[in-house]
Amino acid sequence: MTRRVRMWLGIALGVVVLAAAAVLLVVRMMSAPMFEPGTVSARVAQAGESFDPPPQSGDGTRWQVTPDIALHHISTGSGDDVLLVHGGPGYPPREDWRATAILARSYRVHAYDQRGCGRSTRPFTAALEGSFYDKLRTVETRLGLAAQIADLERIRRILGRDRLIVVGHSFGALIAALYAAEFPDRVRALVLVAPAPLVVMPTEGADLFALVRRRLPESRLPDYDRYLSGYFDFQALLGRDEASLSRYFGEFREFYAAATGTSAAANDGDAGGFMTLGVYASLGRSHDWRPALQRVRAPTLVLHGANDLQPESDSRAVAAAIPGARVEVIAASGHFLPDDAPEAFAEAVRSFLEQAP
Secondary structure, eight states: OOHHHHHHHHHHHHHHHHHHHHHHHHHHHHHSOSOOTTOHHHHHHHTTOOSSOOOOOOOTTEEEEETTEEEEEEEEEOSSEEEEEOOTTTOOOSSOOHHHHHHTTTSEEEEEOOTTSTTSOOSOOSOOOSOHHHHHHHHHHHHSHHHHHHHHHHHHHHHTOSSEEEEEETHHHHHHHHHHHHSGGGEEEEEEESOOSOSEESOSSOOHHHHHHHHSOGGGHHHHHHHHHHHTOHHHHTTSOHHHHHHHHHTHHHHHHHHHTOOOOOOSSOSOSHHHHHHHHHHOSOEEOHHHHTTOOSOEEEEEETTOSSOHHHHHHHHHTSTTOEEEEETTOOSOHHHHSHHHHHHHHHHHHHHOO
């Protein structure tokens, strides 16, 4: 073998090794969560940001949480502040929950669109530049769980409350619970409604995508399988722009509606695009955040709809991770308890809050 041949073989081998190392790095990065409970304050400082929000504009529908991020919100009622954290990731309600008007008789209820979805600021609109890892790290830093949790603390400061009452629905329940673990002295009471069972991943039971597939009409299965085949192809998805991603992730609501026999909201671009990718990067494919939730000090109520697609065992598993949490099952309701059974939902919340210190 000539010296030149050996040289080229060595170069080729080096390229293969580097490529393999890069692949392994990406696989490892995708498996491990980019978010770690207990790190929000450090990450805010590392980004050169603050929990102290800038001066507010006086616009009654916008909270300016950072100089470049404003959150759309609607507030109604009077009394102690109750903050509603919507589900998804990235699916803000089109209208007030039916239960909101009932709660507003006793409380000042605030509903907001999380950063990166709905009518709140979307920091990225065009496709991002850079390597796959750089793009994923960017969206996770700006739109992932740490950023969403930090916004909750900023909202508390805007409202001027020492402690907040936080009500989280579905994926928003995970954000709310992680906030209560991150800032245990800042939550007066915590209500988790149909909580997403993502405290531990992978989940012990079937995941949401599998649960939906089991309930879909057979005629919808080919379309659903094609949809899911690209759902976690982050390499391809990160090459899209925000509008395209929003419409893409918005399609899932149509399959969910078909599986549950409900009506789907129009897919008009309100869903989170890059936000959804950022949150999934925060979650990774494997984590156990139950030790972190042991730090929650707030009285906690977990509400489960008797007819929810998610099994009751999922809600009870979330409750088991939080000290002293109790579970209440609401009859004649599915995943969207505040709309399915507004009176029963509001009464359960009101009764619980009346007992909270």
